[in-house]
Structure formats: structure tokens, C-alpha cells
Amino acid sequence: xxxxxxxxxAPPVAVFKLTADFREDTHAQKVNLGVGAYRxxxxxxxxxxVVKKVEQMIVEDNSLNHEYLxxxxxxxxxxxxxxxxxxxxxxxxxxxxxxxxxxxGGTGALRIGAEFLRRWYNGTNNTATxxxxxxxxxxxxxxxxxxxxxxxxxxxxxxxxxxxxxxxTGIMDDLENAPEHSIFVLHACAHNPxxxxxxPDEWKTISEVMKRRKLFVxxxxxxxxxxxxxxxxxxxxxxxxxxxxxxxxxxxxxxKNFGLYNERVGNLTVVAQDKDNLARVLSQMEKIVRTTxxxxxxxxxxxxxxxxxNPDLFIEWKxxxxxxxxxxxxxxxxxxxxxxxxxxxxxxxxxxxxxxxxSFTGLNPKQVQYMIKEKHVYLMAxxxxxxxxxxxxxIDYVAESIHETVSKEVTSHWTGSDITVGLPVERKRCVAxxxxxxxFTFISFSDSLKMEKSCCFLSx
Amino acid sequence: xxxxxxxxxxxxxxxxxxxxxxxxxxxxxxDTNPKKINLGVGAYRxxxxxxxxxxxxxxxxxxxxxxxxDKEYLAIGGLGDFTKACAxxxxxxDNEVIKSGRNITVQTISGTGSLRIGANFLSRFHTEARxxxxxxxxxxxxxxxxxxxxxxxxxxxxxxxxxCGFDFQGALNDISKIxEKSVIMLHACAHNPxxxxxxPExxxxxxxxxxKRNLLVxxxxxxxxxxxxxxxxxxWAVRYFIEQGHNIVLSQSFAKNxxxxxxxxxxxxVVCKDAEEAKRxxxxxxxxxxxxxxxxxxxxxxxxxxxxxxxxxxxEWLGEVHGMANRIITMRExxxxxxxxxxxxxxxxxxxxxxxxxxxxxxxxEQVERLTKEFSVYMTKDGRISMAGVTSGNVGYLAxxxxxxxx
Numbered sequence: 001x002x003x004x005x006x007x008x009x010a011p012p013v014a015v016f017k018l019t020a021d022f023r024e025d026t027h028a029q030k031v032n033l034g035v036g037a038y039r040x041x042x043x044x045x046x047x048x049x050v051v052k053k054v055e056q057m058i059v060e061d062n063s064l065n066h067e068y069l070x071x072x073x074x075x076x077x078x079x080x081x082x083x084x085x086x087x088x089x090x091x092x093x094x095x096x097x098x099x100x101x102x103x104x105g106g107t108g109a110l111r112i113g114a115e116f117l118r119r120w121y122n123g124t125n126n127t128a129t130x131x132x133x134x135x136x137x138x139x140x141x142x143x144x145x146x147x148x149x150x151x152x153x154x155x156x157x158x159x160x161x162x163x164x165x166x167x168x169t170g171i172m173d174d175l176e177n178a179p180e181h182s183i184f185v186l187h188a189c190a191h192n193p194x195x196x197x198x199x200p201d202e203w204k205t206i207s208e209v210m211k212r213r214k215l216f217v218x219x220x221x222x223x224x225x226x227x228x229x230x231x232x233x234x235x236x237x238x239x240x241x242x243x244x245x246x247x248x249x250x251x252x253x254x255x256k257n258f259g260l261y262n263e264r265v266g267n268l269t270v271v272a273q274d275k276d277n278l279a280r281v282l283s284q285m286e287k288i289v290r291t292t293x294x295x296x297x298x299x300x301x302x303x304x305x306x307x308x309x310n311p312d313l314f315i316e317w318k319x320x321x322x323x324x325x326x327x328x329x330x331x332x333x334x335x336x337x338x339x340x341x342x343x344x345x346x347x348x349x350x351x352x353x354x355x356x357x358x359s360f361t362g363l364n365p366k367q368v369q370y371m372i373k374e375k376h377v378y379l380m381a382x383x384x385x386x387x388x389x390x391x392x393x394x395i396d397y398v399a400e401s402i403h404e405t406v407s408k409e410v411t412s413h414w415t416g417s418d419i420t421v422g423l424p425v426e427r428k429r430c431v432a433x434x435x436x437x438x439x440f441t442f443i444s445f446s447d448s449l450k451m452e453k454s455c456c457f458l459s460x
Numbered sequence: 461x462x463x464x465x466x467x468x469x470x471x472x473x474x475x476x477x478x479x480x481x482x483x484x485x486x487x488x489x490x491d492t493n494p495k496k497i498n499l500g501v502g503a504y505r506x507x508x509x510x511x512x513x514x515x516x517x518x519x520x521x522x523x524x525x526x527x528x529x530d531k532e533y534l535a536i537g538g539l540g541d542f543t544k545a546c547a548x549x550x551x552x553x554d555n556e557v558i559k560s561g562r563n564i565t566v567q568t569i570s571g572t573g574s575l576r577i578g579a580n581f582l583s584r585f586h587t588e589a590r591x592x593x594x595x596x597x598x599x600x601x602x603x604x605x606x607x608x609x610x611x612x613x614x615x616x617x618x619x620x621x622x623x624c625g626f627d628f629q630g631a632l633n634d635i636s637k638i639x640e641k642s643v644i645m646l647h648a649c650a651h652n653p654x655x656x657x658x659x660p661e662x663x664x665x666x667x668x669x670x671x672k673r674n675l676l677v678x679x680x681x682x683x684x685x686x687x688x689x690x691x692x693x694x695x696w697a698v699r700y701f702i703e704q705g706h707n708i709v710l711s712q713s714f715a716k717n718x719x720x721x722x723x724x725x726x727x728x729x730v731v732c733k734d735a736e737e738a739k740r741x742x743x744x745x746x747x748x749x750x751x752x753x754x755x756x757x758x759x760x761x762x763x764x765x766x767x768x769x770x771x772x773x774x775x776e777w778l779g780e781v782h783g784m785a786n787r788i789i790t791m792r793e794x795x796x797x798x799x800x801x802x803x804x805x806x807x808x809x810x811x812x813x814x815x816x817x818x819x820x821x822x823x824x825x826e827q828v829e830r831l832t833k834e835f836s837v838y839m840t841k842d843g844r845i846s847m848a849g850v851t852s853g854n855v856g857y858l859a860x861x862x863x864x865x866x867x
Binding site for chain 1: 468469470471472473474475476479482501503511513517521522525528530531532533534535536569570571572573576585586588601604605607608641676707715719720721722723724730732733737739740741743744746747748750751752753754755756757758759760
């Protein structure tokens with residue numbers, strides 16, 4: 001009898017399954033608006049010119065080898081990355097109370113931070129500390145904190161499906177009612193999946209409540225520069241909270257803004273009260289890193305470090321980032337204009353009000369299924385689209401598809417393999433974990449889906 | 461500037477102790493003695509004491525650069541070209557396991573990442589037993605990895621300090637008492653830290669006993685090719701166990717045998733009952749990996765895959781691995797010769813009998829401390845030295861130091 005006889009088949013990770021299905025689709029006009037990766041107007045991946053340049057420099061540098069990096073990573077990357085987040089003239093950096101851990105992408109940074117908090121925050125090994133993630137949020141947030149050992153992961157109100165914007169009252173209520181010391185995962189900019197960010201004034205109010213209620217700030221910053229085109233603007237919230245005196249963690253990803261997706265370059269910035277606390281925190285993070293991956297990969301770190309630390313290359317990089325951000329803004333403008341021109345029912349202002357790579361279109365699950373099955377336009381069940389998947393060549397087709405979908409009374413029913421019955425999250429850990437993020441997406445999204453009924457989320 | 465709350469969140473966070481292995485290198489760096497020698501971390505050095513970038517690696521890198529590939533995310537399980545080749549390297553090209561598709565091999569963050577994924581997987585799904593039995597001693601990082609994954613650590617006798625060799629009977633005795641279904645960790649070759657490996661006939665008895673006890677075998681293979689210089693010979697134990705019907709789990713690292721240390725290239729394999737089971741296991745491995753780092757880094761895997769899949773480069777690689785292993789073997793011989801020359805009357809045969817990067821010298825902690833303080837020779841407290849740090853230039857000085865603290 002195999003020891004693995006009882007291992008159940010886990011559901012596929014939704015976003016990657018979407019791309020897999022897209023690849024198999026033979027329809028001539030198929031469009032992939034799923035995975036969050038930048039595409040050029042020819043719908044091709046884009047290796048940033050500055051990255052190509054730096055890679056060439058690395059190839060030609062015979063003094064470089066493949067030796068181990070230190071456990072916490074390449075020092076030049078860690079300091080430069082934290083500077084990018086906090087600003088060149090950050091008082092916290094000057095005070096020597098900012099440190100960092102190089103990590104494998106934003107995911108890795110989140111995980112190291114989560115593992116650290118579970119061990120050392122709010123007591124020791126306090127797995128009961130509530131962790132709040134936005135409703136909806138990036139689906140992997142739940143699993144990161146859950147696998148790090150936290151037992152109580154809760155949604156905080158975020159997206160208002162009716163007004164298609166921020167549920168400010170909901171956020172504030174949740175902040176006021178959260179138990180003291182709860183951890184809140186905040187998206188620094190370009191909220192994934194909604195593309196909806198608090199305004200500076202809203203951030204100020206959030207900060208005030210979090211300080212008063214002793215809540216912990218954990219920023220997820222995966223799109224700095226990518227959202228507005230300006231590094232400083234996109235880091236405003238992080239810098240504001242630091243200036244307000246918070247000790248915080250900030251998980252940074254260089255996947256999108258450097259286009260270095262598969263090199264796994266990330267950085268966990270740690271802002272502590274003082275040098276001494278910082279040193280102890282970093283020493284414990286080392287222990288966590290050592291049993292997770294020992295030391296991080298060097299290639300991507302070198303590319304980012306060289307770029308950030310060279311004034312000319314840094315300027316060139318900022319230009320590349322702006323190119324990407326501008327194309328996204330253009331697609332937003334055009335999509336909205338076309339939907340309006342087509343007379344598509346509903347309001348579409350949110351398309352241009354939202355920011356970053358993603359847009360929460362407002363399409364409901366049935367409509368999403370229609371888009372996929374009938375129009376071969378692939379998007380997430382939540383209605384999230386990746387604006388980067390839009391090009392001048394496919395935008396008309398996409399606009400028409402949305403128009404058709406929304407205009408029809410879409411009533412198709414799906415049975416059998418198309419629907420995975422949603423499970424209450426206490427059951428079957430492995431399935432529930434993945435489904436959690438999707439359930440949050442659904443519940444916050446559409447009032448018509450209730451937990452008591454067969455809560456459908458599409459497992460395609 | 462007013463910092464939130466007079467008390468930091470982290471006031472109660474203790475200072476973590478320095479890593480016992482990596483901490484050695486850090487201490488070495490701080491030392492200003494021109495004769496200092498770093499025999500701590502297991503990273504290969506050439507005879508000038510310099511890191512060695514393999515020629516086949518440079519060639520592979522040039523080939524890859526010319527292809528101008530994109531940087532799109534890899535699948536959660538990693539680069540297909542790499543994982544297939546990785547499994548073949550360990551199991552052999554014609555292995556029935558690979559042919560029947562009953563293995564799942566995922567790309568991991570080198571050996572550590574592989575062990576951690578494995579530990580997490582066993583912790584979540586191997587619910588009949590919580591205990592992992594490590595050889596005594598084992599790589600220092602094994603214990604915290606399994607502990608952090610939620611398993612319990614136990615040990616079986618392995619090293620005999622009297623002979624500086626393998627305590628075969630001791631091992632069999634202990635293994636015969638291990639409760640059924642427990643996990644037993646075996647170092648496939650070039651045992652770390654002792655350099656002491658079972659002989660083939662001893663492996664056969666171990667395999668037999670492990671089957672009788674119905675134990676789950678976890679092989680750690682971090683030195684394939686590096687031990688004897690022959691990749692098939694170094695994988696013999698792994699292949700034998702599989703032949704004997706053990707459905708093993710296996711961690712592989714390409715840090716040492718391809719010199720890809722900082723690129724973090726590794727693999728984790730589960731040998732399943734059949735292809736259907738392999739699919740289920742694969743799906744669960746992905747669920748484990750995604751919340752740690754989403755998907756693995758491309759660069760090193762691409763280099764390794766290129767080497768493994770390009771006949772010329774593969775041949776060159778085999779030659780270079782053989783070369784590295786040979787230099788180590790030569791250094792072992794030189795060290796013993798020099799110790800004799802110094803006038804040491806101790807038995808140093810184990811230095812030559814042991815295999816792989818490390819040598820368990822038999823030095824006691826006090827002797828190690830003297831060696832470090834008086835001679836600036838850096839090694840771990842357990843008396844382990846990395847032979848890769850020994851060169852024809854420093855072996856004489858090293859012999860002097862060892863003799864001085866042991867006479």
C-alpha cells in the first residue's frame with residue numbers, strides 16, 4: 001500500500017490553469033487577460049532594454065563567479081531596493097534602522113516576513129494573531145500566511161462591487177474592530193486584483209486608526225513605478241507610514257517593474273525602531289531563510305543591484321518602467337472609450353480610475369465564463385483583466401466581446417467538472433486553502449452567491 | 461521623530477546565534493593573517509584557492525545568452541528540460557521509473573529548498589509517522605529544516621569515532637529498532653560531514669533491513685559525480701534502492717557538481733506507485749511551493765539543462781567533475797604525506813578512505829579551537845574540514861598546524 005495512496009489531487013492554481021487553457025485554445029482571436037505579466041503592443045513579453053544591457057555587462061565580466069550569496073542576499077541589492085521603496089533621503093535609512101532580506105520574488109519576501117511574524121510578533125509563536133487580507137486580494141496571500149502557521153486569516157472590506165470602488169466605510173469599520181495587534185496586509189499601490197487604491201487622505205485616516213489600535217503594517221509592493229509611472233508616487237503610502245513612526249515590513253517584487261519574472265528577485269524591507277531591534281530581527285530572519293532556501297539566487301539580484309546603483313542605468317530603468325506604465329494607461333483610455341462608443345450597458349469610469357496592471361471589470365462569474373467559452377477571451381473568475389494583455393490589435397475584439405457579454409442575459413449553467421463546490425474553509429486543508437482566496441473574491445463581489453448554497457467558484 | 465509606541469514590537473526578539481557553518485566563513489573573512497585557510501563551507505576551490513567556474517558552464521551561458529530568451533515565469537514545478545534531465549541523471553537514462561512516468565521531479569532552490577519541500581510534503585501527507593531519523597552526525601542544517609517543517613528528529617548510529625569510519629553494526633542495530641513507516645535519511649554518497657560512505661555490500665544489507673522495517677527512504681544527494689568522479693557510481697545506492705522496490709524521495713543539488721552554488725539549482729523527486737499517483741503528488745507539491753516562492757529561478761536551471769542536454773557539454777562536464785574529484789583525492793593523499801613528514805605518528809588513513817568534499821579529521825573541539833586561534837585555520841567545531849579548501853600551496857602549513865595540535 002503506497003504511503004501516498006491517500007494524497008488527494010489538488011486543484012490547479014487558477015491563474016496558471018487559465019494560461020494553460022488559453023494555450024490549448026486554437027481560436028484565432030483568443031486573448032489572454034489572465035496572468036499578470038507585461039506584454040508589448042505585439043502581445044510579446046518584453047525584456048527591458050536596460051536589463052539586456054546589464055546582462056551583457058555581467059556576461060562580459062570574467063571576475064564574476066557563481067559563489068553563494070550571503071544568507072540575507074546581495075548587500076548592494078538589499079540597500080538599493082530599500083532605498084527605492086523608502087526614498088533616497090529617508091530619515092529611517094539615515095538612522096540605520098532599515099534593513100532588508102533578499103527574497104525569491106514578492107512571494108518569497110511575504111513568506112519570510114510571515115514566518116518571522118508568526119515566530120516573533122505579538123508574543124512568540126502566536127499562531128492566533130489575526131491576519132487581515134483585503135477582500136478581494138491576490139489569491140496567494142492566504143496560503144502564504146496560512147502555511148507560515150497563522151490560524152486566523154480574515155478578510156477586511158475593500159472592494160465595493162456596487163459603486164465599483166473602495167469600500168472606505170468597510171475598511172474603517174474593520175480597522176476599528178480588529179483585535180489589537182492584528183496584522184494587516186496592505187497593497188502599497190495598484191491593488192491586485194481591483195486596481196483600486198486609497199487616496200492619500202484615505203491612507204492618512206487608515207494610518208491614524210492603525211496607530212491608535214496598535215495594528216501591524218505589512219505592505220505588499222509589487223508594482224512600484226508600474227502603477228503611475230513614478231517610483232516616488234507609487235511609494236507614497238509606504239513612506240507616509242514610515243514617517244508616521246510605524247515599525248513595518250514591506251515585501252517588494254522586481255518581477256514586474258524590472259520584467260525579471262523568472263529570476264525571482266524580491267526584497268523584504270524591515271523598518272524597526274532602532275539599530276538594535278533591527279539587528280535582532282535580521283538575525284532571526286537569517287534562521288528562517290537558512291531552512292527555506294539557505295541563500296537566494298544571484299543572477300536577478302545582480303541585474304537589479306547594478307541598475308539601481310548606477311545613476312545612468314537607474315535613469316534608463318525609470319524610462320523603461322514609464323514606457324510600460326504609459327502603455328497600460330493608453331489601453332485603459334481606449335478600452336473605456338470603445339465601450340462607451342459601443343453603448344455597452346453600465347458605467348465604465350472604473351477602467352480609467354483604476355490603476356496598475358489589473359482592472360476589476362465588474363463582470364460576474366457567469367459573464368466571465370461566457371467570455372472564456374464563447375469569446376475565447378480569458379480572464380479570472382473575479383472579472384479581473386490584465387490590461388497588458390490588451391493591444392491595439394485585439395482591443396476592438398475585447399471591447400466587442402465585453403459588449404456582447406454584458407448585453408446578453410447570460411444564463412448558461414455549468415455542471416460537473418466546471419464547478420467545484422466551494423468548501424467551508426475548515427475542511428480539507430489543501431483544497432480549502434486555494435479556494436479561500438476565490439471565495440473571498442466571490443463573496444465580496446456578488447451578493448447573489450451565498451455560502452449556504454453550493455457556493456460556486458469556477459475551477460476551469 | 462516620534463516612533464509609534466515607546467516599546468518596539470521586537471523588544472523580545474532574541475539575537476539568533478551565528479550559523480555554525482556559514483559563520484565560519486564570516487570569521488575567516490575578518491582574520492588578517494596572510495596564511496589563513498578557510499576549510500569551512502563546502503565550496504570547491506581550485507589549486508590556487510580560487511572559486512572555479514566550470515568551462516562547460518561558461519559555454520552554456522554563452523549559448524543561452526545568444527538565444528535571447530524572455531523572462532516569463534517558469535511553471536511552479538520549474539523548467540521541464542531541467543527536471544527531466546535531473547531525474548535521468550539521478551536514476552539513469554533507462555530507468556523503469558522514468559519510463560513509466562511514476563516519478564515526479566520538481567525544480568527546487570538547490571539542495572536546501574529541495575529538502576524543505578520534501579520535509580513539508582512529508583509533514584503534510586505522511587501522517588502515520590512524524591519522525592525523521594538522521595545519521596549521527598548529519599549535515600547541520602538537516603535538523604532545523606525538518607523541525608521547521610513540523611517533523612521530529614531522531615538519529616541512528618553512523619560514524620565510528622574510534623575508526624573514523626562507518627559503524628556498520630551500530631547502524632544496523634539502530635535501524636532495526638526504528639518504528640515502521642518512519643522516515644530515514646540516507647546520504648547517497650560523500651556523507652556530509654564525515655566523508656564516510658557504506659560499501660556496496662553494506663548498502664545492500666541496509667536496503668534489506670530498511671525494507672523489513674517498512675521505512676520511508678529520503679535520499680540526500682548533494683555530491684553526485686563529486687564523490688568518486690563518476691556520476692553513475694555515486695548514484696549507485698539510490699538506483700539500487702529503487703530497484704529493490706523502495707519508493708524513495710530524493711533531493712539533488714547542482715551547487716557543487718556544476719559549481720552553480722549561488723544560482724540555486726536543485727531537484728526534488730518522489731518515486732510513486734504509478735503515474736496516476738505521481739500526478740496527485742505533483743499537484744500537492746505545487747500547492748506547497750506556490751506560497752513559498754511561487755516558481756523557481758530560471759538562470760541556473762537553464763544552465764544545468766543546457767549542459768545535461770547537449771552531448772558535447774555533458775561530456776565536458778563529466779570531465780570537469782572528474783577533475784574536481786581528482787584534485788580532492790590528490791589533496792587527501794598530500795595531506796597525509798605531509799602529516800607523516802611532520803612526524804605525526806597518528807593513524808591518518810581515514811583522510812584517504814573518506815570520500816567527497818569533507819573530511820572528518822577526528823580533531824576534538826579544543827584542538828579545532830587551537831587550530832583556528834593559533835594557525836588561522838577555519839573549520840567547523842566537529843573537526844570537519846572541506847578538502848576543497850586545501851591546495852598544494854597550503855597543505856604543508858595545514859599539516860604543520862594539525863600536527864601541532866594533535867601531537
